[in-house]
Amino acid sequence: MLRLRWLWQEWTMPEKPWVGMGTPCSETDKLLFAASTEIRIGDGRKVCFWELAWVAGRRPRDIAPDLYSICKRKNSKLHEALTDNRWIRDLTVGPNCSLHHLKQLVELWFAVRDTSINPDAEDTIKWKWTANGDYTTASAYRAQFLGSVKTDMHLLIWKPWAPPKCKFFAWLIIKNRVWTSDRLAIRGCPRSDVCPLCRTEPESAHHLLVTCRYTKRMWRLITDWINCQQLHPSGWDSTYSVNEWWHFMGKLRNVPKRAIKSLLLLVNWEIWKERNSRTFDRREASTITLLGKIKEEARTWGIAGARHLASFVGD
Numbered sequence: 001m002l003r004l005r006w007l008w009q010e011w012t013m014p015e016k017p018w019v020g021m022g023t024p025c026s027e028t029d030k031l032l033f034a035a036s037t038e039i040r041i042g043d044g045r046k047v048c049f050w051e052l053a054w055v056a057g058r059r060p061r062d063i064a065p066d067l068y069s070i071c072k073r074k075n076s077k078l079h080e081a082l083t084d085n086r087w088i089r090d091l092t093v094g095p096n097c098s099l100h101h102l103k104q105l106v107e108l109w110f111a112v113r114d115t116s117i118n119p120d121a122e123d124t125i126k127w128k129w130t131a132n133g134d135y136t137t138a139s140a141y142r143a144q145f146l147g148s149v150k151t152d153m154h155l156l157i158w159k160p161w162a163p164p165k166c167k168f169f170a171w172l173i174i175k176n177r178v179w180t181s182d183r184l185a186i187r188g189c190p191r192s193d194v195c196p197l198c199r200t201e202p203e204s205a206h207h208l209l210v211t212c213r214y215t216k217r218m219w220r221l222i223t224d225w226i227n228c229q230q231l232h233p234s235g236w237d238s239t240y241s242v243n244e245w246w247h248f249m250g251k252l253r254n255v256p257k258r259a260i261k262s263l264l265l266l267v268n269w270e271i272w273k274e275r276n277s278r279t280f281d282r283r284e285a286s287t288i289t290l291l292g293k294i295k296e297e298a299r300t301w302g303i304a305g306a307r308h309l310a311s312f313v314g315d
């Protein structure tokens with residue numbers, strides 16, 4: 001379950017008693033939160049140096065994950081961390097430090113060194129999906145329906161049965177708000193260039209979800225599992241965006257429409273989680289293991305109400 005509200009309160013209401021006790025949120029929740037907030041730096045007393053996405057929309061812990069892991073004070077506020085480069089002195093330098101650490105140190109230093117603190121203004125954290133910048137549970141969904149009647153996107157993402165977090169993720173992808181490394185390059189941000197799934201190609205949303213050889217292997221396994229040759233990657237049109245690929249997949253002949261749309265949301269979501277677990281936790285799953293997770297998840301979705309998906313995958 002998404003805990004965006006929890007994160008919102010954690011960061012915007014400092015008087016709450018649970019602040020600083022650590023969040024019960026997953027890495028994905030935090031990434032969605034980062035993609036959904038806009039931060040303006042004032043006195044640096046509210047914004048947490050490592051945890052919030054204040055460096056051109058990125059969190060320092062994503063820019064420098066190895067440094068984050070050796071940092072003594074992960075909850076430092078900006079004004080503390082930036083005074084005399086305190087964040088650097090808070091790193092525990094030990095025999096395990098490597099060139100990686102050094103490289104990240106340089107990257108992060110370049111990214112934060114020109115930050116200026118304005119003691120006369122408060123930091124502001126704005127929720128992107130509402131006019132007043134305040135969090136509401138429904139805002140992400142409502143934003144989609146305001147002004148747009150039934151679009152293809154509605155049919156592709158919002159209508160099929162899937163848990164809200166998966167739909168929200170798909171929506172962020174289509175809106176180009178997910179921070180894959182190609183996007184970071186455009187913003188001039190430090191990043192790691194290579195897709196963590198295949199370690200050869202540059203990372204972009206389209207690469208991760210469509211053209212990566214890991215992802216294609218995944219879809220070949222899925223084709224065999226469901227016994228539906230139409231899904232085989234060798235039959236896919238070439239596409240240039242995730243959006244385009246979704247449309248292509250959504251219109252495959254002799255493939256049940258509602259079921260394939262749920263399946264797309266499920267597989268994309270699992271691939272994204274795998275990407276994050278490799279990027280942030282250094283944990284890798286093979287395509288076979290991931291297929292196991294997808295099967296299990298499909299079963300759970302089926303029980304929870306995804307009837308079309310359940311009969312498509314035949315469980």
Ligand SMILES: [Zn+2]
Nearest residue numbers: 195197198212
């Ligand atoms: Zn790849």
